[in-house]
Amino acid sequence: MATVDGALLASAVAGDRAAMEELLGLLRPGVLRYCRARVGDRPHRDSDAEDCAQEVLLGVLRALPGYSYGAGKFWGFVYGVAAHKVVDAHRRRDDDRSVPVPEFPRVPCGLRDPACQVEALERRRRLHHLLDRLAPQQRDVVILRVMFGLSARDTADVLGVAGPGAVRVSQHRGLAVLRRHIAASPVP
Numbered sequence: 001m002a003t004v005d006g007a008l009l010a011s012a013v014a015g016d017r018a019a020m021e022e023l024l025g026l027l028r029p030g031v032l033r034y035c036r037a038r039v040g041d042r043p044h045r046d047s048d049a050e051d052c053a054q055e056v057l058l059g060v061l062r063a064l065p066g067y068s069y070g071a072g073k074f075w076g077f078v079y080g081v082a083a084h085k086v087v088d089a090h091r092r093r094d095d096d097r098s099v100p101v102p103e104f105p106r107v108p109c110g111l112r113d114p115a116c117q118v119e120a121l122e123r124r125r126r127l128h129h130l131l132d133r134l135a136p137q138q139r140d141v142v143i144l145r146v147m148f149g150l151s152a153r154d155t156a157d158v159l160g161v162a163g164p165g166a167v168r169v170s171q172h173r174g175l176a177v178l179r180r181h182i183a184a185s186p187v188p
Helices: 006-013 017-039 048-066 071-095 114-131 136-147 152-159 164-184
Strands: none
Touching: 006 017, 006 048, 006 071, 017 048, 017 071, 017 114, 017 136, 048 071, 071 136, 071 152, 114 136, 114 164, 136 152, 136 164, 152 164
16 A cells, blocks of 8 residues: 655645546555455456446545545545445445356456456455455454555544554454465365
């Protein structure tokens, strides 16, 4: 996760278009990884995570003029927007009654080789499968601490839990659950 520069954030909040573009470019890789982990992949809907990431970035952009908590809390703010957009994506997915077609999905940028694309899809499925084994709070703590790199204090603030100690305990228990599942079934 890239660190957000305070001056860049202040310029973006003030409405500087170049700063907004740079900020969104900085956020996109982390947001996309988060959306892929939380939304998952389905062969006939390979754009779900990308669409969700785009919605997150638009949500951040819309809320940016009112943001006033500083660069240190910005990733927590982004996570809050992302968590809501992931819920919306799951709702849309549940309403989707489309049927898969017997074709390979279009190859996303950077994955030119079909074998590489399949491997990446399998890694994301495995990650999604493992994260589904966690209790919701443990899952959120693991995602925020491991994927987003938030501190225990910032994670506690974002999730509204008692404090950093509770976050560390939840992270420890979540990682222990993941270790047990990985040891029990190396391949789902």
